[in-house]
Structures are given as C-alpha cells and as structure tokens.
Amino acid sequence: MALSLLVLTDFFQPADHALAYADALAGALGAQLVLLHVRRDSVLDPEHLTGRVDALGQEAIDLALASLARGLSAPVVAEKAHGRVAEAVADALRRHQPALVVLGHRNTDAMPDELVSTAALDILRAAPQPMLVVPARARLSAPHRLLLALDKEQFSLGTYAGLVRHLFDALPAELTVLHVGPDKASAETGTAAAREALERTGLALDLTTGLRAQSLVHATPAGGILQAVAGGGFDWVVLVARPHSFLGELFHRSVTAHVLLHSPVPVLVLPAV
Template sequence: MALSLLVLTDFFQPADHALAYADALAGAIGAQLVLLHVRRDSLLDPEHLTGQVDTLNQEAIALALESLTRELVTPVVAEVAHGRVAEAVADALRRHQPALVVFGHRNTDAMPDALVSTAALDMLRTAPQPMLVVPVHTSPLIPHRLLLALDAEAFSLGEHAGLVRHLFDALPAELTVLHVGPDEASAAAGTAAAAEALERTGLALDLTTGLRTQSLVHGTPAGGILQVIASGEFDLVVLVARPRSFLGKLFHRSVTAHVLLHSPIPVLVLPAA
C-alpha cells in the first residue's frame, strides 16, 4: 500500500494552510493525499454553538473540494463524511491506513488551554496516531531542521518507527535532540540520556547530517521547548507522546498539549508504543 497522508479540511484558512503544507511534504517523501471533509450535521455536535461548523450544501462542498484538489501537486483522493469528526477520522483510518494525519490549527493563544478543544487534541485522547499539526501562518516549505524534544526515558515507536525513518531519510533532515531540565546538571544529564534513548531505537543510525544535542535550563519543559522554537532555528518540532499524556483532564497539562497549542511552527506528534 502506498504511503498516504490524511488531511482534514473544513474550508477555513487553517485547513487550507495545512493542506498546502501536506502537499509539499507528500511530494518530498513520495506520498499521496487523502482529503477528508466532515459534514458536521449532528445536532449534538458542540461546535454548532461556536459557529465553527460550515453550513455548505452538497453541491457547494463538491465545488470547494474540486477547487482545492485542482491546485495540488501530489495525487489526491477527496472524500466527504458525515457526523462527528472523531468518528469520521476513525473510519478513514481503517480504510486508508494513512501514515500521518494532518490538521490545521487556528490561533488559540488568547484562550486558556483548558477551554481549547481541537480535533487533534480529541484524537490524541481517543485514538493516538502519528499526526502533524500545522499553525495557520506556516509557509508550505519542506522541513529540514527538526527539533526532537525528548524526556530522559527510553521509548519505542513500535509500528510507527518506519514512518519516522522514512521521513528522516527522504527529507533529509538535520536533527537536534533537546532536553529541558530545572538546572544545568539535570539538563545536561537528561540530554545525554535522551540522545541515548533515540539511538537505542535505531532511528538515528543512518542520519547523513549527524545528530546534534541541546540542553536548556527552564522552569517547565513545555516553556523551554517553546523558547527554543522561538529562536527561529528550527522549522519542525517532533514530540513523543507517552500514553500517560492522554489520561483525561491531565492531558491539558501535558507537555505535548501545551506545545501543540502554542507552537508557531508545525508539530509532529508521535505516540510512544
């Protein structure tokens, strides 16, 4: 089965930016696109109260999808589903088995994290899957400077390791491992442990650009990661999300959720096995 990226669209600007980014990435790694629009026509959908649900009819949706796909460089299959986003995505995952799910992310910096609910966050809670979250103002450029933010614990990506290895090989990427600690000693020790954990996965064995490391002292891991991102030295941040990140309300206080919500560059989230 050919490598594919599942991209969600609601025809709003964040989704359009995500699609352009996914198109560039798919071309670089030899993938095809599956473009999914969900008609959220369930009256129980809470987004009806926020005005975030489109009210386009079937003909308008078909025209909008045709307009979007006409501009794409990579091969694409466009589909329309009905109901709730999580259920529609789950069905698309079963049928297409994409390597990656791509979401657009509108700016929510003015809202408290606890009040923010996005399709990406919901999916991480219910069906952890490799996903790429693209902020609204991201340019559709192929990423080459990757920041891999890790804790000091060993990890495995299980069945998703092949996707990551393919990304590293196809881009090719300059990879920097970052660990954030509360003091210099713990930051340095954690960075060494994080690099060793990555090397044990075998994902860094064939890196033509080598593996760089960076440690940072900061009061919170998420704050430190965002500080490094703000330097402008990287164009993609990679996070390994532990299963404990998805436990109920605690997820909103996790490093993954905070970086995903506030990063100005795309975030690739990989669920640990």
C-alpha cells in the first residue's frame, strides 16, 4: 500500500517544523507528501485576531510553496486552496486519501484552553481523519516508542483500521498501552481491559517489537497522559478519539483536546467509529 501524508502549511514556523517532521517521517515510511496551503480569506476566521493569517498574494504563495517543495527529500505535490481550513482539508482528503493529516501546533500553554482556536480542533470536528499534530519543539526523528492511551471500552477504527495497522508495521515502533485511573485498582483493571480492547481490533497483531502495558494513577486521564510523556520515554502519544470526545460545546474539556494542546511530543489522533 503506497502511503501519502497531507501536510498543512501557513508559512509560519510551527508549520515549517511540522513539514520538516513529515518529510523525515515520509522517508521512514516510503511515503509521498501532499503540501496544502489554505488561504484563510474569511473575515470570520478567528486567526485574523491573532495576526497569524498570511496576507500573501497568489504569486507570492506559489513562490513560497515552490521554495518549500525544493527543500524536501520526499516526493511532493503542492496545492493551494482558500476559505475555511477544515473544508479545504476535507476536499483534499477525498482526492488524495492520505494515511495522515500532519500539521503543526504553536505553543499555547500561556492561553486558557477555551480561548485557543486551532486547525487541528476544527478538522477533527468537521472531517475526522487520522491526524498527527506536531508541537514546535518536537525532535525531527522517526518514532520508536509509541504511548497508546486508552480507556477501558471497546472501540473500532472502521475503515481506518487497515491503514493504521500498516502505519504501525511500517514504522516499526514499540507500542505501550496506557490506562489512567483515579486509584491503583482501577488503573490496573482498566489497563487489562484496554489491552484486550486493542487486541480485539487487530492493530497489535504481529508487532515485531511486542506490546507493553502501563498503569498510572492520576486524578484526570489527560493529566496522567501528559505526566507519562513528561519523562521523555515516548516519541508519540496515540489517542483514540470517540465522536463525543471531539464534538459538542465542551470540546475543550475533552482528553483529546487537552493533550493536543499541551503534549511536548507529537500526538497521533485516531478517530473511532
């Protein structure tokens, strides 16, 4: 199966870093890149209030995309669109069917979560798709240790299951299942259930590096996940996001949103069905 990665760029540093990360990842996976710039020309776009929407003309955008493409090692197709990012991404997804959407994330730790508007959150709401969100300080290297944070409920990735399994096989990387509970007993019981839920999906079949499990006691799942990665033992966090975890008015209180906004390592979000 040939893989492609859809990478969003806005010519700011976080996006440039995510593109460099995607280029390194594409080399490890034997994948090609689809580079997408969305000209956010809606006056209702909240990013206009932050000064983070570029005001480049079409010719300047073409030159900037060509310059970025020349600096990449992986094969690349560069495209441009305009309007809302989520809608442009949904269109590109239909045409290219990439394995992942890759985008950068600037440091928003100084801002309340409720005030943060990011393309990642918008895309997850409008067009759920396997997505890799790369923080600006992430190391440029292929991942070798993945932390898969799960609750204890069964889940299915639907049509994405084969693609995700292929991604895990292609890396390859050591996979650790993590469950966070409010006390030791619930954490350990939940970890066993989480591991069983993963094995039922078939995603862990034939892992050459094996499958590990870890229990962690913390008052909140998101806090526990961030604590687990703070020690530097993992290269990615993998989250299975159920529909209720990235839809609705309380989105910013979800585990998915909190980890996306504050993780020091890339976060791979897998939408469950």
